[in-house]
Amino acid sequence: MSFLDLDFDxxxxxxxxxxxxxxxxxxxxxxxxARMVDVVAFDCAAAGATIEVIPGRMGCGPSLRVKFPHPDFGKPGILVSGHLDTVHPIGTLAQNPWRREEGRIYGPGIQDMKAGNFVALEAMRRIMRAGLVTPLPVTLLLTPDEEIGTPATRGLIEQEALLNRYVVVPEPALKDQSCVIGRYAIARYNLETRGVPSHAGWALKDGRSAIATMARKIPLIEGMTSDDCTFSVGVIRGGTWVNCVSSSCFAEALSMAKTDEDLERGVAAMLGLSGSENDVEFIVTRGVTRPVWKPGQPQDIALYDRAAGIATQLGFTLGHQPSGGGSDGNFTGALGIPTIDSTGVLGAGLHTLNEHIIESSLLERARFHAGLFLDLN
Structure with missing residues (x-):
């Protein structure tokens, strides 16, 4: 039986x-x-897999490791690396509820990347129901912290990847159905200004505003953007009372770099902004960093070629390109383990209230993953 003959519903x-x-x-x-892990774990167990809930750390939720029965259980195989966390706070479902409209399915996190994880699981579920055996064991590792740079589970992902032969990351497919082979580095920074407090009504001149200083620093930071290294500030918070000159302000910045050299120059430039001015201290500290996954590596291209052949059998062309958005594929690709990223479903609006997927891509991408799992050896 071919993967083309599997009975997907x-x-x-x-x-x-x-x-x-x-x-x-x-x-x-x-x-x-933890509630999300419970939902997914039940479905994985019902599909015949062995599940392991890994406790959370650093304030993050738990991870889920899923292993499917195989004659070579425990030997290097295929790792499907995905995340269960989303950028959407509780209550977003009321603004972007689950619904099917004109060939689209809406909901928070559906494109990034719950539907991608789901089709990978569905592929294995149908393979097992058909009595087929994949050439290699298949493991799913689903983690809780990708959207903040994977500070708690990077080591878990890297160790699991090192125990396997291939890594598949079902992040959303690109608009033209392409996958991702190579990702730029992503660095995060924590910014802080420490000002001098005073009463904003009768002693304004005695104070030094931490908020005002941060506001002046933001265009300076974003002005350092070039074609090779970008900078943006996406979070800012400060002050306690409107009648007090603010003594503290905090912000978070993100930079993207195409090469390790660009990354290190960007890091040096950011850290070099630290200092004091007009009695206000500006402090920059480096946060989580995703390494460059260099595009065009032979092991990744060879894996892509196998995947492209499967796509052709399904009737679509699978292109590939590097991407500026970071993922956990940065880690596995940087380790030199053959990695293919963005194999998930088609859609649009990720990280917005318009997030949705193209309904027809569920079936197509489930078959695509089944083809991968049955082909790779």
Whole structure:
């Protein structure tokens, strides 16, 4: 039997995907992530897999490791690396509820990347139901902190990847159905200004505003952007009372670099901004960093070629390109383990209230993953 003959049921898939989307799981809510793990773990167990819930750390939720029965259980195989966390806070479902409209399915986190994880699981579920055996063992590792740079589970992902022969990352497919082979480095920075407090009404001149200083620093930071290294500030918070000159302000910045050399120059430039001015201290500290996954590595291209052949059998062309958005594929690709990223479903609006997937891509991408699992050896 070919993967083309597997009996996928589109309506059944959509019905079973719905609880995944309606279980909201923002990164910063460990309890919500634990509820999400429960939902997914049940489906994995019902598919015949062995499940292991790995406790969370650093304030993050738990991870889920899923292993499917195989004659070579425990030997190097295929790792599917995905994340269960989303950027959407609890309550987003009320603004972007689960619904099917004109060939699209909406909901928070459906594109990034719950539907991708789901189709990978569905592929293995159908393979096992058909009595087929994949050439290599298949493991799913689903983690809770990708959207904040994977500070808690990077080591877990890297260790699991080193125990396997290939890594598949079902992040959303690109608009033209391409996958990702290579990703730029992503660095995060924590910014802080420490000002001098005073009463904003009767002693304004005695104070030094931490907020005002941060506001002046932001265009300076973003002005350092070039074609090779970008900088942006995406979070800012400061002050306590409107009638007090602010004594503290905090912000978070992100930079993207195409090469390790560009990354290190960018890091040096950011850290070099630290200092004092007009009695206000500006402090820059380096946060989580994703390494460059260099595009065009032979082992990744060879894996892509296998995947492209499967796509051709399904009737679509699988292109490939590097991407500026970071993922956990940065880690596995940088380790030199053959990695293919963005094998997930088609859609648009990720990280927005318009997040949705193209309904027909569920079936297509489930078959695509089944083809990968049955082909790689």
């Amino acid at each position: 589109n309506e059944d898939m959509i019905r079973r995907l719905r609880p995944w989307i309606e279980t909201e799981s923002p990164t910063f809510d460990a309890a919500a992530l």
